[in-house]
Structures are given as structure tokens and as C-alpha cells.
Amino acid sequence: MPLLRQGGQYLAFGLLQLALDWTMFVALTALGVAAAPANLAGRTSGALLGFWLNGRYTFAGGEGGRLGWRQFGRFWLLWLAATVLSTLLMALVEMRLGLRWAWLAKPLVEGALALGNFFLLPRLVYRR
Template sequence: MSILRQVPLFLLMGGVQLVLDSAVTIGLSRAGLALGLANVIGRVCGAMLGFWLNGRFTFGGPGSRLGRAALVRFLAAWLLLTAASTLGLAAIASNLSLQAAWIAKPVVEAALAVASFFISRHWVYRAA
């Protein structure tokens, strides 16, 4: 499948994930939950949707199936990217403010999306 087809689909699916992820993260942290935990919960919500959307539409082809191997690879990549996201947001909140971390959340996630695209394309969904 062409990278020229995959990039716009990945951006579209990522946008949907980012809205869900950010809304959950900001809502929970605004309600008093620790930012790190709120971020992980937000990313879990986005990840559940994103695994299926990207596996089915972005990187999948006719007749492709999302199997256990793709899920395990997805979870490994997700754990690393979530750690980077959470540590980055925690550093911003600690050095600036919680509100600054809320503003930075989409920027942090966009930067991680570049790595996520290539990890997904070449490793996570390689058999999909």
C-alpha cells in the first residue's frame, strides 16, 4: 500500500484519536486526577480506537485481519510512546503549569505521531 495513501489516512485517524485522548486527559486532570494518570487513561481511550482504525483502514488491505501478533507489537509501541508522552507532559506541568501541559498535549502527541507512523507501518501492522 502506498505511503501517499497511508499518510492522509493516518493523519485523519490520528486526529480522531487526539481529540478523544486530549478530551479525556484534560477532563480528568481538570477534575483533580493526577496528570500522569489522566494522560495514560486518555491514551488508552485513543489507543483502543486507533488500533482498530489504523489496522483496518490505514495499514490494512482487502481481507487483512488484525491478529494477536499485531496487537502485541502495538502494545509494545504504545507503552514506549505513552511513557514518552507522560514524561514530557509531567516535565511541562512541573516546570510551567498544568494549563501549559494541556496546551502542549497536542504538540507532544503530534511529535510522537511521526515516530508512531513509521513504527506502525514497518512493524506493528506489517502482516496486516
């Protein structure tokens, strides 16, 4: 049951993160900001929300939330690797296919990264 509960919460919180991330990405690129910095801004806002929600609720465990500086440091290392990959992919899609395709590709790219993170976060980030 814990995996099912965690999966449901992770999905719900992930959708909130994606909405924030994607909205910022689309808004900033529509205002003329290049895809790479807009992606960085969107991912940063979504990441801060996700770190708190997932640490406080999804992967909290019986002893309560797992939010501390150690978890935050490990989170940002994982986030940095995913952000480099995401930003490269978004810039490539924009360059090759155009901005509108980048807007459509963003949820797919982030969804794929989120799937990997679901298995990495409790093992690498939210452990004590």
C-alpha cells in the same frame, strides 16, 4: 500513491485519536487527577481507537485488515514506549509550567510521537 493514501488516513484517524486523548486528559486533570494518570487514560482510549482504525483501514493492504493478537502485542509494546515518553513529558510540563501549559503541550507531544509511529506501525506492528 499508497503512501499518500496512508498518510491522509493516518492523519484523519490521528486527529480523531488526539481529540479523544486530549479531551480525556483535560477533563480528568480539570477534575483533579494528576497529569500522569490522566495522560495514561487518554492515551489508552486513543490507542484502542487507533489500533482498530489503522489496522482495519490505513495499513490494511490488499488482503484486508491486519488485526490479530500478534499485531496487538507488537502495538502495545510500541504504545508502551511512546506512553512512557509522553507521560514523562506531560508530567514535566505540568510540574514546571502548570496545568494550562500541559493542556497546550499535549497535542504537540502527541503529534511528534504520531509522526514517528507513522513509519514504525507498518513495519513493526501491522506486518504479517
